[in-house]
Amino acid sequence: MLDVTVIRKDFPILSRKVNGKPLVYLDNAATSQTPQQVIDVIVNYYSNYNANIHRGVHTLSQEATDKYEEARKKIQTHFNAEKAHEIIFTSGTTHSINLVANGFASLLKSDDEVIVSALEHHSNIVPWQMLCEKTGATLKVIPMNEKGELVMSDYANLLSNKTKLVFVNHISNALGVINPIEDIIEKAHKVGAAVLVDGAQACPHIKPNVQQLDVDFYVASAHKMCGPTGVGMLYGKEKWLNKLPPYQGGGEMIAEVTFEKTTYADLPHKFEAGTPNICGGIAFGAAIDYMNAIGFDNIATYENELLAYATKKLLDIEGLRIYGNSKHKTSVISFNIGNVHPYDIGSIVDKLGVAVRTGHHCAQPIMDFYKIPGTVRASFAFYNTFEEVDVFVDAVKKASQMLT
Known part of the structure; x- marks a missing residue:
């Protein structure tokens, strides 16, 4: 099992603040963070x-x-x-x-x-x-x-x-x-x-x-x-x-x-x-x-737990739709809320210290299939925590309240 508290100490950037809030980095599918050892x-x-x-x-x-x-x-x-x-x-x-x-x-x-x-x-x-x-x-x-x-x-x-x-x-x-x-x-x-x-x-x-x-x-x-x-x-x-x-x-x-x-x-x-x-x-x-050294089996197990937890909490938000609902999935959630543009959600949650990706993610044919301009994408890594998921979900709720 992973000791995430110890692992997070390997990543200097995770201790910084963004817009006065502790950084919650959920843009791992774009690029992961780099441990001190590297x-x-x-x-x-x-x-x-x-x-x-x-x-x-x-x-x-x-x-x-x-x-x-x-x-x-x-x-x-x-x-x-x-x-x-x-x-x-x-x-x-x-x-x-x-x-x-x-x-x-x-x-x-x-x-x-x-x-x-x-x-x-x-x-x-x-x-x-x-x-x-x-x-x-x-x-x-x-x-x-x-x-x-x-x-x-x-x-x-x-x-x-x-x-x-x-x-x-x-x-x-x-x-x-x-x-x-x-x-x-x-x-x-x-x-x-x-x-x-x-x-x-x-x-x-x-x-x-x-x-x-x-x-x-x-x-x-x-x-x-x-x-x-x-x-x-x-x-x-x-x-x-x-x-x-x-x-x-x-x-x-x-x-x-x-x-x-x-x-x-x-x-x-x-x-x-x-x-x-x-x-x-x-x-x-x-x-x-x-x-x-951490172990890919450990990584997969933990990230799947984060994915399940985040998915359940996000689906409690009215009007939120997740794209990509296969049983065979890794720790990425792409979603929209009603007709709100994903960029607007991403901008608001950034003010609350949460880093997510918005847009078509260099996969425009997928967005065309769903007839949407893009999605908000949260992507989790083994150094993320359940507490960070809570902060992220609360930030999305606030954005939803402001925009819908």
Whole structure:
């Protein structure tokens, strides 16, 4: 079980005040907060061994290289990738998706088809639209129902021998709904299609096992997992990463360069052109260590309790509607109150010290499905408390009284 009182002491920002009120941070789906243990790793890097990696023979460079590659090993172990070089460091989930989409531009033909879901973040829609524009391939969409679940019977009907790629998020950032990715992957593989799973929202709550899932690509961002912004990872099966051409050209990703011809480096460096976010990669590894020390089973159990408690209390507010009512859900609540604009609710609760997200959450097709401009989204983490939920609900009640 979690000792949340002790855990909260690891997060300096949680002790600050906003608008004269103690901060209640419920915007974890946008970015999590960073524990002191990870902050210390960042400070230590810049204080003691800041140097460029892989190319230097001097001590600082070797130390930085060792720490960076140790972080890659930590990520490999955490996601249970078969090989360390199947882990590519990127700037985040969006970069990872674009890397794969760019690579498939040379592999798709005009009569090929790719499938996305109606629950996707814009970063898992737009790159595939761009890919289809380049190649002439057709983009198809798995529809959703009123509960925020994918209609799996329609997915089965979309699949054919023309399907080459399927892209789906593990957990919806807008609704918190957990998608049946095991079934999605299995069905896609039966028609010979590759699958990319956007794990940005899943990785703070669960521990994906990429070999058990048999997924071809899995992507994530450190800043959702108590790490820094500007760094993330792409897992890809070795066979697929070898097929894809490099995303960027430059230093580090080459084996040999002449003006007549360039040959590319082996994995993972083939996809890591230029000086990477060295400190970010090292801190990503530290963040994974921190979360594993707490335990993902403990995190999931506690966050589910917070979700159930908050859901029950919010539904007592007259006129409040929650979007995304699947039984399979993580600690995200998207809601509106009557015809009140979500921005107005978010602005009022901010004055009371409560940080929530408002808008379409980079998932505009979901909002269009529900015929709404957006939602108020409260997203809970393992360092939030039941007392904070009470403060949040009271703030929403006050906003409702003022606006309805």
